[in-house]
Amino acid sequence: MANTQAMCTSFKVEILNGIHALGTSVVRGATTPDSFKAALYLTSATTNAANTVYTATGEVSGTNYVAGGVDLTGSPDWITPASSGTTAYTTPTASIVYTTVTLTTAFNCVMIYNSTQGNKAVSVHTFGDQTITAGTFTLTMPTNDSSTGLLRIA
Amino acid sequence: MLIPAQMGPTEPVIMMDDSLLAKTEGVVDNEDERTTWVEYRLDGEIVHRSAHVTLKKMPAMCGEGGGF
Secondary structure (H helix, E strand, O other), rough: OOOOOOOHHHHHHHHOOOOOOOOOOOOOOOOOOOEEEEEEEOOOOOOOOOOEOOOOOOOOOOOOOOEEEEEEOOOOOOOOEEEEEEEEEEEOOOOEEEEEEEEEEEEEEEEEEEOOOOEEEEEEOOOOOOOEEEEEEEEEEEOOOOOOOOOEOO | OEEEEEEOOOOOOEEEHHHHEEEEEEEEEEEOOOEEEEEEEEEEEEEEEEEEEEEEEOOOOOOOOOOO
């Protein structure tokens, strides 16, 4: 046998569960999961890993679209974080749906952010350019596993 | 079937009978996503467009432990 250095897989899952605070954390009044939202961004925007919180800069606008986007509608918003092999992963529970919106300027990006914790950014995901006219835009999540889950710590 | 439609971005959304409209559908399927969309046009102008994007795979964050 030999020792092997690693980031413990349990720690990766616990990061997703908010168990560890290696720096200054926040005061939590309950053990319930936070709430999250999803905002859409124009193809011309510059939304990426450098974003720390939700921003209206570059966000889409149009009929029936409210700045800030929509709530994640799962209960809870994310599937319980799990691991497989050495990868921790989780994915939103439900599809993200923008109903009867008109977004005539091309967009290709969604930011998921934590509306409970000061709108802190979680992740940014891109897809092919879209426009919507008096229609519904649905964003369905990938399979929740260690190779395709939306958030994975490998 | 009645569908929501809009004659222009500043016009109200109304319900229109889809039998009056020209329908086009499409699919984009690649390693990152599968997207289906449907458009309805009146006199060549889009009055309804919906899209459904299914994400397939996103990049993972790497959690390597550091050595000494």
